[in-house]
Amino acid sequence: MNGTVARLTARGLLGRRRALLLLLLPAVLLSLSAMARGLAGADQQLAVTLLGGFALGTLVPLLGxxxxxxxxxxxxxxxxxxxxxxxxxxxxxxxxxxFAVAAAVVTVLGALPTFAAGLVLTGTSANLAVGYAVGTAVAGVAYCALFLLLAVVTRNAVVIGLLYALVWETLIGQFVPGAQALSIQQWSLAVTERIVGAPAEQLGATSAVGLATAVVLLVVVTAGATWYAGRQLRTIRLTSEV
Structure with missing residues (x-):
């Protein structure tokens, strides 16, 4: 860790335009949660749909x-x-x-609003707020590592990242059995499932991947992507046309 690099990175990430984008997504989540609670009351099934479909399935990948x-x-x-x-x-x-700065930003703007949304929707029942908050936190860390690597190896990182987040994770990774084993969302959902406990299966908050496998894959992707990004950064030519 380097303090100067961390300050410069945080300043760049939290610049005016990017900060607005980062704040918009959790604001939408909290607004939807408040509306849902006002219209439907405390509904665990609705909470799983919103926290799993929007927070874990859309909010965190885009923040990452x-x-x-x-x-x-x-x-x-x-x-x-x-x-x-x-x-x-x-x-x-x-x-x-x-990576640490990016992961911290995603944790604060992803996991904490998810926890707050869970409390708004259900209170502390079924551990949904805690489960999805932890799930979004570990997913956000993995997404940050993966997308930072993309930014190092290609200038089309945003386009490729959007395709991965919105097509692979949201569509293919949720519904195609074989692809579910290669989905960060499914890996983090396994963590959520364990925290939620017995009600998870009844509420549909279950993962296609076992917890042990999910944890190993999350660690491998996070550590591997970070290491390889550092290795690739060493190959960048020191010219004005990087």
């Missing part, structure tokens, strides 16, 4: 995409990454710092 690519992508695109790479800093330390 914005934060993960935004942590390093703009610097690579405009060439300013050169000034950072010329400093006596380990490339992996740069990537780990940027």
């Amino acid at each position: 995409l914005i934060a993960g690519t935004g942590a390093i992508g703009p610097e690579i695109d405009d060439g300013s990454i050169v000034y950072l790479l010329t400093k006596p800093l380990n490339r992996h330390a740069i990537v780990v710092t940027k």
